[in-house]
Amino acid sequence: MHIAMISENADVADLSAALAELGHDVRIYTRREDPDVAEVVVTPSGVHVVHIAAGPPRPLPSDLVLPHMGEFARILGEQWRDGWQPDVAHAHFWTSGLAAVTAARQLNIPVVQSFHELGEFGEVADGPSRSGYERALGRAVDRVVAQTQEEVRGLVRIGVPRSSLIVVPAGVDSETFTPDGPAVQRDPERPRILSVGKLVERKGFGDVIQAMRYVPDAEVVVVGGPPAERLPGDPGARLLQSMAEQFKVADRFRLVGAVPHRELPSWYRSADVLIATPWEEQAALEAMACGVPIVGPAAGSLTETVVDGLTGDLVPERDPRALGGALRRLVNDKVRRFTYATAALDRARQAYSWKRVAAQVGSVYASLRRTPAVVEDPV
Structure with a gap:
């Protein structure tokens, strides 16, 4: 499958690499935070990381990323319409989800959402609350992947339909995190x-x-x-x-x-x-x-x-x-x-293991796969 990962930061590398190892064609779309980074970077696992120039080229907190998600979505939609097009888009974090839904809607591309963490229920900022955005997003996407039953309860509490929720736990890199290897020095006599x-x-x-x-x-x-x-x-x-x-x-x-x-x-x-x-x-x-x-x-x-x-x-x-x-x-x-x-x-x-997590997430993608729409240029 062609899989698009959308993340306001590129912290989806492990899942993307595991999916690529299973034979999927994976591209990560993330906001450009470094003016010197190449537009497209190919990782050792074959994943393409595409940097979208939306907003200033520096790290921003989520509340300051939100105003730039419209531009992110516009560029994303243009790239998908004119070139490589995913079979499914998987958005990570709420701001990325807003961009993914906007870009995918006209192309009939199914969207999977992972929130990773939810805002405080009922919190109010200037304009709509974060929980309001999360509720609307949870209802707009094709499937929401939660990492725990605790997260499921939080999503249901803000109004996301239980029927659209599925639990796939977080993964851990068991090649990096292993009992074998160097340890920081310590006093052996003190636990x-x-x-x-x-x-x-x-x-x-x-x-x-x-x-x-x-x-x-x-x-x-x-x-x-x-x-x-x-x-x-x-x-x-x-x-x-x-x-x-x-x-x-x-x-x-x-x-x-x-x-x-x-x-x-x-x-x-x-x-x-x-x-x-x-x-x-x-x-x-x-x-x-x-x-x-x-x-x-x-x-x-x-x-x-x-x-x-x-x-x-x-x-x-x-x-x-x-x-x-x-x-x-x-x-x-x-x-x-x-x-x-x-x-x-x-x-x-x-x-x-990331291999197991990737297999579970891949099954979610496969259940949603459909033929993307062909968007013709107006005559």
Whole structure:
């Protein structure tokens, strides 16, 4: 099949490469963010990345990308009408979905939508709310691919028909994220607990800090947020550091800051356990693929990713004492950690490989395939 991936940023490389390996002709259409990048770049897997000149050639947040999606859609439609035309278009994120629907409608090209994350229900900005756009988009496309049942519930809540929803989990690169390879140096006598994600207290980092009171011999390392040189001035980092001092765990609390994606596996390998949050499901998958057991709240997508008592332990949400107790038991039990790690690795490879995800998504595409319309030039 000819498959068009539309993304305001090009963060769909793994799925596109896996689809190409299955024999599909895949092109990624993304907004040009670098004035020096070529219009078309071919990846080693044979995927064509097409850069659309819509808006200023620099990275923009979603709310500033929206005004340029009309131009993005116009150029997209012209390219499809005059040249290579997809059998299906798969849009990622809501702004890209608006462009994909607009471009595909006149050409009778089916559209699949992946939101990845939803806006706050009822949030209001200048003009229509994001949730209003998401509701309209979810009703306009041919199929919506959700990654978890939690996301399905959110989509139904904003008014997307359940009949158009299908669940295909996120994938993980099990060739990059593997137990084998270098690990970041650590104190071998002190258990290391790792957390990965944005430095926002509501993401659960406050609970992590409080939980460390119940794991007296361990350290917690947080990877994420701004680069290390900007941590001292970051409000989130300052708040967490203040909390660590308040709860007297500052000597066992370390903020690393953002690290390049290629370095993440070495951080996972250095850990005895990962504390995960429902908002950072990808970190849980990556850690599992590196053979690291998970501890986290029994909430959201973690209840689908982590098998409680098999690949990790889930505890009541917003309960630092329960979280700390689960961490203490796990770091003190090498046999249990090994058992969890082995099961986590197997689950990541079997249930979340990109090959499996691509096959499932490809079946969705095949169910929608139809003959695109031929648009004739007016006489």
